[in-house]
Amino acid sequence: MTYGGHTRAIALLGLPLIGGHLAQFAIGLTDTVMLGWYGVEALAAVTLAGSYFFVLFLFGAGFGWAVMPMVAAAAAEGDETSIRRATRMGLWLSLLYSVVTMPLLWWSYPILRAMGQEVQVAEMAATYLRVAGWGLFPALIVMVLKSYLAALERTQIILWITVAAAVVNALTNYALIFGNWGAPELGVIGAAIASVVTNGVSMVAVMIYAVQVLPEHNLFQNFWRPDWEMFARVFRLGVPIGLTTLSEISMFAASAVMMGWLGEVPLAAHGIALQLASATFMVHLGLSNAATIRAGNAYGRRDRAHLARGGVVVTAMSLVMSALTIVLFLTWAEPLISLFMENDDPQRPQILAIGVGLLAMAALFQLVDGAQVIALGLLRGVQDTNIPMIMAALSYWVVGIPASYLLGFHYGWNGIGVWAGLVLGLACAAVMLMIRFWMSVINRVGAPAVPRHGVSRG
Template sequence: MDAAVSIPALTAPAPQSWRQELRALARLAGPLVGANLLQMAVGAVDVIFVARLGTVDLAAATLGVFMFNLLMFALIGLTSAAAPLIAAELGRRAHAVREVRRSFRMALWVAGAAAVPVILILAHGETLLLLAGQDAEVARRAGGFLNIVLFAIVPGVAAGVMRTAAAALGRPGWAFVVTGLALGVAILANWCLVFGNAGFPALGLKGSALASVVSLTVMMLAYIMILRFDRRLRRYRLFGRWWNTEWPRFFEIVRLGVPIMLTWVFEGALFGGAAILMGLIGVAEVAAHAIALNIAAIAFQIPFGVAQAATIRVGMAYGAMDRQWIARAGAVALSLGIGFMVVTASLIWLAPRLFVSAYVDVDAPANRLVVALAVQYLAVAAMFQLVDGAQAVAAGVLRGLQDTRVPMIIAGLGYWVAGFGASILLGFGFGWEGVGVWTGLAVGLLVVSVLLGWRWAWRERLGLTNFPEPTR
């Protein structure tokens, strides 16, 4: 007899139809998509305010924000392993209070331990930028920025863990609310501290860094209040006995989280590497690449949010040891993610100049080359939107099965051997320049999408649904 049937009183209820699964997934994914879009706005606030300080400060802020965001994103990827673990515990036992609390607690421990080397790296930001050949004055100012913003690492990653827990426990709406709060605080703090408004000193670039610390600290404090006082969440007493160690759970989070972290870094670094290739072609190509990439990144937040929700839904089905639920949850998530990308791809294909006009004046003669190049790159982006959405959601459903190591290998090979290799070959070997670089990106995403989709389709034969013994 199937294990999920043998202990129905303990397991979470499985949806009985595709419509019920779609409704459950949408309730999770909607707020997470909104929160992801707001998070992009939070990241853009620093650069928008600092741009008025001058070119050198803007360059320093751009480099500093890039380093900070890359390392913060890596830490959040590492600790996001708590999501499939918490979901599996809820799927296995609907009221798994103790098990959920242990996973949450150890995710915070992992976050604290991993934050130490990241803080040390940021503390030596100026030296690292000089070694990378950056302008000495830009490196100096970026180093000063990083010496302040490094204090935001701990509250930022702690807020990420708490957001993951709240979503996995069925309260994803708080992610949207708290991120909206952080956006408002970031705007107000930058306005006060960068330019010296409302009686505050004008701190310039350092004020922007301090504003990031303030906004992420407010975000962390807001989540603490939510986890302690929300009616559904407080019953888990997530901060109870926070000093207790659970080393098996700690290393389980590390085992699952390190591949997730590296997968995210591989993908982010691929687009960073593409920007470097664009720099070898020309300045206009770099500007057009930045515009097109930002538009594609905004669209990507939809399947990324679906993928985060899919990890939880598939994780619950995995914990319940219900293969039919796993299949349904994965199919619904993939259909929803790809369906949204059909819409965004169509919009980008039909009206690329409209999207570019949000960044530059498309009718200005001085912008003619940049606009033309951005439109070309968006044509390629429209084609790879589908595979980009598919690979994001496929990775999410596999994470729900606690399968992260092989997807990491697929990402490394697909993005960097197939993708980056094709970008170099097509961009420089075939002389396609920027279009060739973007086509290479599409090749990498296609390879990863196909391989992850194959792995999901063959999950039974690969033993990914050989369920572990329930923990008691």
């Protein structure tokens, strides 16, 4: 396939995935905007609670992400039995993980206090998590089934289900946060209920689609039967993916904790800037998912040339998006931040002043953030996860978090310093992961020594 052919194929596959990620992001954005209207304290609490929740959610999502390259490779080989087995055991692992994790969400208050958060903000965040935590079960089920459908290149349905979920979330938030349409005014609890309802609606919709449109896979027939061999394979692939994601998201969560040490206003500004940076990251994440699927197909066929050309194209597409985002963040910072606040909010000038500086730093890490997630997507496609996990952990925890602390507090750069540390951590990951893919892994695809299934041990 030519480079033009790869561009068209990635666009057709990736655009619905990007749209789906943006719709998923809109769910969190709705919470941020509406809680920002409700009050700065509520916004700060849910910013903190959201970071805590997503640390746990994204580690568990590793099992869902593991399903994507496994199903893509099996589909390329025409192995429908492996498609069913991998997806079913991904669901098993996600449900088991949710049960184990629920106590951390229910009893989050002492953990938040141990992290140095203010009493009132920690109490409100813990209240949110006791309710929103129940959404972990349907959220992880949805993650697995979306990966299954994406790997089969059924990305349009993922987009529409996620758009519908975003609408449900917005309407439920509007009713329950503010007490509109005869509903009680519940504030942060209303936002938490809306989150659970949204995840539940998404789960029902995606399960109905999978059963009705793809009955040949019989995903839920004899669901209770264990498949320990496939369980172990999904586990071995999913845990490194989850730990890699955990390393990155916990770096951002640690940055939220550090911003919390600086006070309520810097934490609120951090939440707004992070939402804006996350919106543009959804484009890179959608391209990364497309890279995983395309690389998984090439891996299943042992087509090294296809893998290399696809890697070049998806990386170039990410770089173009990064350039556009840098221009946007540097020229439209104040109008973008203003979207999240009421004009008469007394803390508006302070939040704007801090937020503009943070968004300038977010512009700096667009290139490296996009590059590292594209590299991860390509590596996952060829089921290489263990060495990338170590590279990511070193980048985020040995470079990123210490740099954030030193620059933010030791050198007195405050919020700008915390975000500068994020840039350094992401840059380190981008360089190492790109070298890993282009200098090492790609040369092994098609070679007899590479196993057809399982995780490459590096």
